[in-house]
Amino acid sequence: MSGSCIVGQFSHYAALSDDEIKLLESLEKNERRISAKSVIRDIGKPTNNFFTLKSGWAIAEQNLPDGQRQIIDVFLPGQILGLREIAYQSGLCTYSTLTDAVLCPFPKTDITKLFEQSKRLTDLFFLILAREQATLTERVINLGRRxxxxxxxxxxxxxxxxxxxxxxxxxxxxxxxxxxxxxxxxxxxxxxxxxxxxxxxxxxxxxxxxxxxxxxxxxxxxxxxxxxxxxxxxxxxxxxxxxxxx
Amino acid sequence: MSGSCIVGQFSHYAALSDDEIKLLESLEKNERRISAKSVIRDIGKPTNNFFTLKSGWAIAEQNLPDGQRQIIDVFLPGQILGLREIAYQSGLCTYSTLTDAVLCPFPKTDITKLFEQSKRLTDLFFLILAREQATLTERVINLGRRxxxxxxxxxxxxxxxxxxxxxxxxxxxxxxxxxxxxxxxxxxxxxxxxxxxxxxxxxxxxxxxxxxxxxxxxxxxxxxxxxxxxxxxxxxxxxxxxxxxx
DNA sequence: CGTTCGGTTGAGCTTTGTCAAACCGCGTGG
DNA sequence: CCACGCGGTTTGACAAAGCTCAACCGAACG
Missing domain, CATH: 1.10.10.10 (Winged helix-like DNA-binding domain superfamily/Winged helix DNA-binding domain)
Known part of the structure; x- marks a missing residue:
């Protein structure tokens, strides 16, 4: 698992080379400790950063005008927060913590750099997005028909x-x-x-x-x-x- | 719009070079006419192919054991069917047509080739996946809280x-x-x-x-x-x- | 020791589902 | 041209699932 949680997550899917590991670890050079039930990034804020979740649980939620809220996603250690908004300038949902957590923010531009340097990691990010989508799909079925x-x-x-x-x-x-x-x-x-x-x-x-x-x-x-x-x-x-x- | 519907879809997001257009059009060299309400690919089938939807409407659906079904996604002309399963060996849902439609099947491996040849198109596919996810997210909110x-x-x-x-x-x-x-x-x-x-x-x-x-x-x-x-x-x-x- | 937060419980109500019949538009075959 | 059947929509009566409001309980905490 090394110091990096995200390497742990990725290496489940494919054996990584040392270079790839180094690249991934570079995403986690900044650590930020954050307490339970606090907002990581509010909806509508610029999506300049992603966050890897090193420890703790987090959620993506959206609050509706009438005071209700919908939790869109539940994040576990090793996951990346914010990926879903890679193609949007401002956040479509609010990210917050459920528990005390350790987050590593890294700039969106780092992803592009990483894409330049490793095709394999590019594909892995693609895979992550596809998995998130599959999870969401399952949530749709859950909500609609159970x-x-x-x-x-x-x-x-x-x-x-x-x-x-x-x-x-x-x-x-x-x-x-x-x-x-x-x-x-x-x-x-x-x-x-x-x-x-x-x-x-x-x-x-x-x-x-x-x-x-x-x-x-x-x-x-x-x-x-x-x-x-x-x-x-x-x-x-x-x-x-x-x-x-x- | 040229002959290619998918180029039409993509060029909304970014101006494409001639090479890129050629690459995209190569995905649509095979056309398949298919009538309304027929299955394009059943759940569990190998995901060797993607399909671009040239005309007509299609859906991704999943049928539950008790006879209910949930429609997961509605596809309009220009969209790609099957992308969500890029990271899965067998289909997680059934694709079928709502109307008479024209589909262009192309092998999964073509995508990897395309990734090799154009970073820009790689990014565009990433973007497509992100957009699909945003749509799904909105459907989750729809189902959960409205x-x-x-x-x-x-x-x-x-x-x-x-x-x-x-x-x-x-x-x-x-x-x-x-x-x-x-x-x-x-x-x-x-x-x-x-x-x-x-x-x-x-x-x-x-x-x-x-x-x-x-x-x-x-x-x-x-x-x-x-x-x-x-x-x-x-x-x-x-x-x-x-x-x-x- | 009081307060707060989360969980539980009950009564009554609202929304949505179920079942069944009737209806409507449309294409087919006589 | 008409009768028929079929798929889809509408309507009504009723049932069920889930929501609202409110009271209460217990644990955690200052």
Whole structure:
């Protein structure tokens, strides 16, 4: 994993050469510590920087005129914040932290430089964008066509799988640093209804919660009920250009 | 617009050189005529090909085990189908036509070749992916946090703006080749409720429908009610590499 | 020890879904 | 030219899912 979280993320998809690793690490030379529930970048602000998320959880959200909000994306350590706005001058959403976090801001122009220097990394960024899109797609299905409990089940399963990507030894339980309000804003429902649906899942002995830690007690049953298919989290890397040297 | 629809789409974002145009046109050397309501590529099939949509409308959809379906994306002429699965071996959704259409299939490997030959086009594809993502994001907000009539209003406005991108002289009315069932499957509601919501919009004199043609009678009011902000459809192109020669 | 924040619970209400019938426009075949 | 059937839309009565509001609880924290 080295000092760099983003290398950890990328090296899951392809073995990286030393040069590539150096390039990626150069994106993380500036560290910024930031406390829970604070805004990283507000909507409408210039998109001059991206941020890698070294530790902690973050979200992309959008607040609607009537006071509601929709959480668009939940970011886990190793992900890059802001990529989605690479083609926009001002941010389309607000980025904020859920927990205390360590972020590494780097200028947008660094990406172009990186593209110049490594085709392989260019492709990897392409791949990241495609994966984000697949996750969003799955969220669309979740929002459009699933009941409240199914939504929650699906969301929990997705988080579990995504956490396992960077943390192999993860078991069936993990810290979930989101309030029920936040879960509701992600899944398009009220916190009250999140509470009730969670209660149902607990009653059915499908999940358990203690402290901030959630435990998935019956993976198979959860997948069944949520119609969870992890294909969208499993990428193919064979089309990447260039061989890795290390 | 030349013979190529995709060039039309791209040249909106940046002036292209002759070489670049030639490269893009080479993606469209094979034409395939396909009738309305047929499957272009089923879910799970290998993603060896992309398709440019030369004419007609198409969708990406996913059918759920319980018989419901969610339409993930609606494609208009000039768009590329399948890009979202560039990083996946098998398709995550089914592509089908809404109307009679002309498609140009081209192999995935052509994209890599194209990336080799033009940095600028590489960036343009990046941009396309980012735009698709922004559209998906907006659909997430639509599904998560808007009422039935707001959803429909927003959807119609989005289509209008997107159609105007390739068809400048488009007025406030356009052919909408979607059944209410299809609209419902896009917006996460039943066809019955689509009907009722449309009736409401008509009664409020916000839209009118005759034949397959829909007319937006009061743009401002529709935007107000739907919370429509077209920022997500307006990209910034200044970060693209390389100058255009013509 | 009081306050705040997140979670839970209950009662009543609103929005949307379900089911079924009727309707409408349109193309087909007689 | 008409009758028919078909796909899509509209309408109505009713059911269900989810929302609102409000009270309450418990843990964390100053």
């Amino acid at each position: 009941s409240a409990t199914e939504k929650i089940a699906h969301f929990l399963l997705e988080l579990q799988v995504r956490l396992k990507i960077t943390n192999q030894e993860l078991q069936n339980s993990f810290r979930l640093p989101m309030t029920q309000r936040a879960i509701g804003d992600t899944l398009g429902m009220t916190s009250v209804h999140v509470s009730r649906s969670m209660a149902y899942l607990k009653a059915e002995r499908l999940v358990r919660k203690r402290g901030g830690v959630i435990e998935l007690l019956d993976d198979a049953a959860l997948r069944e009920m949520a119609g969870f298919n992890l294909a969208y989290l499993q990428m193919d890397v064979s089309w990447l250009r260039g061989a890795a040297s290390g | 009422s039935a009539t707001e959803k429909i209003a927003h959807f119609l406005l989005e289509l209008q703006v997107r159609l105007k991108i390739t068809n400048q002289e488009l007025q406030n009315s356009f052919r909408l080749p979607m059944t209410q069932r299809a609209i419902g499957d896009t917006l996460g509601m039943t066809s019955v409720h689509v009907s009722r919501s449309m009736a409401y919009l008509k009664a409020e004199r916000l839209v009118r429908k005759r034949g397959g043609v829909i007319e937006l009678l009061d743009d401002a009011a529709l935007r107000e009610m739907a919370g429509f902000n077209l920022a997500y459809l307006q990209m910034d192109v200044s970060w693209l590499r390389g100058a255009a020669s013509g």
